[in-house]
Amino acid sequence: MPAIAIMKQFNNFQQYSICFFFPYHEVSGVPVLFSRMANTIIDQYPFIDVSIIDYNNGAIARNFTSNDKVRIIEFKDGQRVSPPDDCVLIMQSILPYAMRPELLIKPKTKILLWTLHPENLVPILIPLPGLRNIQNHYFQFYKTIASLFFRKRIKLCKEYIRIANIRKGLYFMDGPNFEKTIKYLFLDRFDVDFLPVPSVPSLFKEEKTINTDVIYFCWVGRLCDFKSHILIHTLKKLSTIAAKTQKRIYYYVIGEGPFRERISMLNIDNHYFKLDMKGPMTPDALDRFLATEVNVLTAMGTSALEGAKLAIPTILLDISYYPIKGDYLFRWLHDTKDYDLGHDISSKDYVENNSSLETMFLSLFEQYEELSRKAFEYFKNNHDIGVTARRLVSAIEHTNFAIENVPPYLLKRTFLRKLYDKMRGFN
Incomplete structure (x- = not known):
């Protein structure tokens, strides 16, 4: 669809700024997805400024080293970094206390959370190697531990999801991700917005027939x-x-x-x-x-x-x-x-x-x-990536979720979480 025709679909036709955040060195699902979405938005939505926070030569950044339409903001371990003013920050869904400590989000910066994995919003109650995966295989164990020792944290996580959803800042890639989230946070069902993962259309246009032999x-x-x-x-x-x-x-x-x-x-x-x-x-x-x-x-x-x-x-x-x-x-x-x-x-x-x-x-x-x-x-x-891009741009327009809406307690890392992050190499 031509860019002018696309622009007319959006309410105010105002300039937007977005920033993808996923600092990662290796090629994997999220960097590939964010790279494709950034490329599509650059091509189809010229009224949107695109920034990326990633390592120098990170999995997303290296796709845009010669593209002057994208601003690369370098991420360095142990150094504070902020998205541009007045942007919408697009992240894989995450609980606030699990965010990279280097990421400094201003109180009113709008956020769009995209749930791309069933465990994105599931709290790791015992964040230690060898133990963290137990809860995924033994739900009754998780349920018991959560009800005995982590009631307050579960309650605040539920409130975080409720606020993000009401403020149109939370999206799920599919039903199974949503189902696991409500199961592990003991949530009642609620109306949810989906943002399905895309794929790039093929250049091949073969007429499909079948040889019954x-x-x-x-x-x-x-x-x-x-x-x-x-x-x-x-x-x-x-x-x-x-x-x-x-x-x-x-x-x-x-x-x-x-x-x-x-x-x-x-x-x-x-x-x-x-x-x-x-x-x-x-x-x-x-x-x-x-x-x-x-x-x-x-x-x-x-x-x-x-x-x-x-x-x-x-x-x-x-x-x-x-x-x-x-x-x-x-x-x-x-x-x-x-x-x-x-x-x-x-x-x-x-x-x-x-x-x-x-x-x-x-x-x-x-x-x-x-x-x-x-x-x-x-x-x-x-x-089709064009369909997902349209939905993403619409989501950018409508999100009113910001870090100032998050319960303050959820922004604090527990001792176990700090220890877990230390073992992963995070400060």
Whole structure:
């Protein structure tokens, strides 16, 4: 959409200033997301000044070293740094006492919190190595500790979230992040604003068709523990379905990780099913391969969007740290709710004796064009980076949340928190 047309959509057409904060050296999800959003806003919203607070040569900053449209504010460990006056500070959601101590936010600086991980707003009650993860695996333990020793802190965290939400300063990337937040803070449900993670549209415009002699499936993603158990379950199911229906399936696995050997050693090949371990690919090579060689994608997270943006019917898989034991209910990406791109598998994800995957597989032969269209429309309407950018700019307009609204007690780090930060190298 042309910049002038975009500008007319916003109420006052006034100059805005935003600042992304995420000082980090390594390439990971948040720096990639913030870099993409900054680039899109620069290109499409010339009335917005963009600043970034990051390390010199940090994961975000190094994407803009030769771009004079972005102001880089250098972050240094142990030295105070402030966002520009009158900007909206955009951060991954965080509890106030866990913010980097170097970050000095003026009382009236507006803040936009973007919840990009299920634990962003969950207090770490025992912030010590080896103990901090216990609460994620044993909710009853967490609930007991919280009710006995941390009632005041939980109460203030709830108040922080309530204020941020009322003042339009809190957004969630999807339903699962919201659900974990309300569960671990013992919150009643409330109306929530979503800001889904985006993906960049593909340059490939292949017309999607299917050769019914062989259906080419593909997995895209790292082969690590929480992704690989559901992948192994899917492979075994498809191998059985291929033999049962006597319809050939060729399954590519694109990715690398500690489970690679275990997956490659699965004894699942038969006359109708073939597994092909392709290894990792560059983004351009992946786009080209998916567009020309793949009929169906199975994936989770933003990897699922790599198929949908190419109009490839995409089966969304969920997270499990343990082998799948039960009749997991498969679903299409375009049928997901609240922008969910994969959640922790629970009892709600099992339906005894269901034939969901076989039904989905057989529908490819009769409804492929419709499934292709639905996949692309889901991406275009919900996760196209232009859509997310419009939502972000609207959020910038409406946030009225500032650090002066935060309960003062929550700005203070406890002794355990200071010790934890010291061990992480923070001052």
